Amino acid sequence: MAIRGNLSEASLADVLQLLALGQKTGCLSIARDGSFGTIHFADGRVVHASIVNRRDRLGDRLVRLGAVPADALARLAAHLPVQDDRELAKALLDTAQVDRDLLLHVHRTQVEEVVYHLFGWTQGTFTFEPDDDLTVDPPLFSVSADSLLLEGARRVDEWSLIEKKIPSFDLLFEIDSARVQAREVPLSEEQERILPLLDGTHDVHAVMERSGLSEFDAGKAIYGLLSAGYVQRVGRSAARRQSPPESRVAEHRNLGIAFYRTGMLDEALREFRRVLELREADGVSRFHVGLVHARRGEWPEAVATFTRASREPDAPTAALHNLAFALEQVGDPVGAARALEEATRRSGTMPDPRIALSRATLALQAGELAVADAHLAEARAQWGARQPSAAWFHAAGLAAAVAGDSRRALAILEEGLAVYPHVVTLHNNLAVVHERRGSYELAARTLEHALLEDANCAHLHKNLGDYLYRGQRYDDAFDAFVRVVRLAPSHGPDVHLKLGNIHYRRGALDDARHAWEQALALDPGNRIVMANLSALPQPATAAGGINDADPVIGVVEGARADEDVLAAFGAP
Template identity: 80%
Template sequence: MAIHGNLSEASLADVLQLLSLGQKTGCLSIARDGSFGTVHFADGRVVDASIANRRDRLGDRLVRLGAVAPDELARLAAQRQVQDDRDLAKALLATELVDHDLLGQLFRTQVEEVVYHLFGWTQGTFTFEPDDDTSPEAPLVSISADALLLEGARRIDEWSLIEKKIPSFDLIFEVDRSRVSAHEASLSPAQERLAALLDGTHDVHALIERSGLSEFDVGKALYGLVTTGYAQRVGRSSARRQPPPESRVAEHRNLGIAFYRTGMLDEASREFRRVLELRESDGISRFHLGLVHARRGEWADAASTFARAAQEPEAPSAVWHNLAFALEQTGDRAGASRALDEAVRRAGSLPDPRLALSRADMALRDGDLAAAEVLLATARAQWGARQPSAAWFHTAGLAAALAGDSRRAVALLEEGLAVYPHAVPLHNNLAVVHERRGSYELAARTLEHALLEDANCPHLHKNLGDYLYRAQRYDEACDAFVRVVRLAPLHGPDVYLKLGNIHYRRGALDDARLAWEQALALEPGNRIVMANLAAMLPAADQVFPEPSATPSVVNEAVLAAHGADA
């Protein structure tokens, strides 16, 4: 279950301690005033941490230390499609470019420094998304949260003193070399390194970059030099106050993508809109803004945003694919078909199984089962040795069920759940197939298992309520239906009809009438509801006809992944 909160109510140290004690695995995301950081956990231990747009990266440190040449690093990053420092570290471990012990030490130091920096954030929001660590690879580092907490607390205390002398990183300092020589000062190694750079032209940001030291070590060493009078402040770097436009565009775009990937949609939308204010033609940001609308279910806005992005001559296949999906959700089937054809054309010679899957889904909606089966087979072949997506198993199971082959539908859905055990739509649809085959107890157990994955899915409570209702377990059915209307008051008339029937059997006539009236408001022409309401006064003991109780199937909304990286 995801955890959300505000740093003003719970400190980051408290959150880390909670995740450590619970031996949690997943990603903790922290957002604060345009800054964004992540801390990854495996069994309660920290295995990675990063801050978006942080200047001091692993590659920078390796180059400064002379451990790898800049051109070799750039070539490796391009070949391995490196996205972040963890990808870079894994790529370097597979080569002989860098000493592996040095690489491990630097990566660990960088993770620690990020966490210590995040400890200083006292305002903002945090979100923890749990995840199953199914990767067979051992993490590059595994750090005890307790050790980080102890060192972090010490640094926070020290930094409260340091920032009295160094309140901002755009300050410029200069060393008084005559005074250092006169006193024959004994400087620490960090102070010796800084003294060579304190020439009145470098601000603290530059000192951190050029010295190769961490922010804390630079601050501590500089604090000692200033306190003893060996260095003094001489100005402020005005150049840092207004970053160049390209830097601002990249910063907002990267923050938006980081927010989007962790589900912080409001923050992501804000950053993408800032990019478009600076550069209206930024296709990546417009594409991701469309994805934000889609994630929110704002299909008309998603369609118009994707359509605007598709006007760019070089718009990739993913833009047209998502445009097709959004248009289909708005009811424009013809437009969706044309957009999907254009997505296939732009994909060219690189087959994308997601496009074949979307075509299969469209054929299924048109009732063309034969075409759907061919396209599903094509999609699976295009995945090659990789496992198909959860959406493929969803559509393939649905196609088999609609073709009347319930045994194959069960096999496909169970195969999908073996790969994606937390995919709620697969659980739900498997329960539907079990119920239609007459395996009612198995259907109920499947639904109960699905509810452990997502207790807020109204479809699951509705299907479970249907089963309990047919099994005449009315008290349990009533609880399930009440949860449905609490989660989705407009879910459908069938829920209120059955709730009315249960209330009537209990003798709660007022509650029965209110439930049936709500059902009639949702479906004014429902004859069963009308008959029940009409019969309430003259026949208090009338047994009402039962409504149809066919379980509903959740259709999973699938968004095509964007092919380009910001």
């Protein structure tokens, strides 16, 4: 279960202590205006931490230490799927380009300093998302949260004093050579390292980068020199006062993407809009604004945003793909088909199988089975040696079932479940195919297996109840329908109708009346429900017990789960 809060109400130290005591595994995201950081946990211990757009990455440190040549590092980083320090560290270890002990020491020190920096954030929001997959790939190291808490508290106290003299990293300092030469107290190692850099031309940022010191160590060293009168402030760096536009655009865009990926939609929207204020034609940021609207279900706004984003020269093909999905949601399948056709044209020699899959889904909804099959075959060919997505197996199984080829539908869905055993929709649709082939017990067992994956899916309980009801296992069906009502009271009149039927069979006439009244409230024109209610006052029917042959009691078939359509946003 996710944990959310505000740093003004619970400090980061409190949150870390809570996660450590609970031995949690997952990712803690911390956001404040203009900054975003993450801390990863495995069994309550810190295994990684990073801050978006933060200087001094792992590779930078290793290059400064002479542990790896800059060109070799650049070649290795270019082949990594994501620019992540953890991935870089693993790649360096795999290629034996860096001494393992040195790499782990540098990487651990970097992570610790990120956490210490985050301790200074007293405003903003935090979100913890559990993720047991972190334990699948063992971390390179782990750090006790207790040790970080103690050192972090000390640093926060010291930094509150340091920032009074160094309120900004764009400040310039210059040494007083005479006083330094006449000093009687030796300088620390850090002070000796930065002293030559304090020449009135290097600001604090530059001092940190050139010295290789962390923000805390450099700030502490300068603070000591200032207090002793060895250096003095001489101004600000002009380059820092006015950042280059490209760097500002990239900073806000990166923050927006980080916020979006962790579900912090308000913060993501704010950063993407800041990018558009600086550069109105930024297609990537406008595309992500559309994604935020889509995640919120704001479909008209999503249509407008994706339409404009698709016109920008740097907009990803996914802008058109998502435009098609948004148009479909507002009831414009013709416009959706045009958008998908244009997306196919733009993708050129690098086709995206998800676009062909979406075209198949549209054709399927329009009843064009031959066209749907052609696009499904096209999508599978584009996946090549890779396995198609779960959505492809869903759509292909549905197409075969609608065409009446239950044997082919069965084979497709079983193949899909072999690849995606935890996808509930595939289990659900397989149960429907079993039911259409007359295998009611097998359908029920398939649904029971699906419920082990998601016990809170009302639709699964509904279909299971339908199969049990047809098999005259009324007590088991009753339990399934009761769960549907608890999870989704307005799921459909059919659930309340069948609950009323079972109550009637049990002789619980008041309960039957209540259930049928609920069904009638959901479907006022349901003739079977009205007939059942009108039959209740007849004494002979009530006194005579349950009459299975009584034509008044009707049975309505349940809704088909295989009519549900999986839909996924295109990746940027």
